[in-house]
Amino acid sequence: xxxxxxxxxxxxxxxxxxxxxxxxxxxxxxxxxxxxxxxxxxxxxxxxxxxxxxxxxxxxxxxxxxxxxxxxxxxxxxxxxxxxxxxxxxxxxxxxxxxxxxxxxxxxxxx
Numbered sequence: 375x376x377x378x379x380x381x382x383x384x385x386x387x388x389x390x391x392x393x394x395x396x397x398x399x400x401x402x403x404x405x406x407x408x409x410x411x412x413x414x415x416x417x418x419x420x421x422x423x424x425x426x427x428x429x430x431x432x433x434x435x436x437x438x439x440x441x442x443x444x445x446x447x448x449x450x451x452x453x454x455x456x457x458x459x460x461x462x463x464x465x466x467x468x469x470x471x472x473x474x475x476x477x478x479x480x481x482x483x484x485x
Contacts (some may be wrong), residue, residue: 384425389416390410393406393409394410396416396420397418398420402423402426402427402429405426405429406419406423411425442447
């Protein structure tokens with residue numbers, strides 16, 4: 375690959391990245407991708423994207439369709455003993471750390 379080809383590829387990647395990662399491009403990623411594929415320069419694409427309405431958010435559309443889910447009931451059993459609750463929290467944290475490190479009870483006994 376020649377230096378000119380490498381420079382052209384790098385320039386094209388920077389152009390596409392400039393469009394897709396701009397604030398305007400993140401507001402409407404599908405339209406930004408189409409503009410990047412069409413060969414528009416970054417400034418023109420950003421200007422057009424700024425004028426376009428933002429893309430529909432599937433999460434917000436689902437929330438509008440389904441409505442509120444109503445989580446008014448307690449979802450966690452909260453103990454009235456703060457010391458016991460803290461000890462349980464520490465026990466869970468230590469178990470997660472041991473599992474992450476690959477430490478088992480038999481491995482610690484050998485050390």
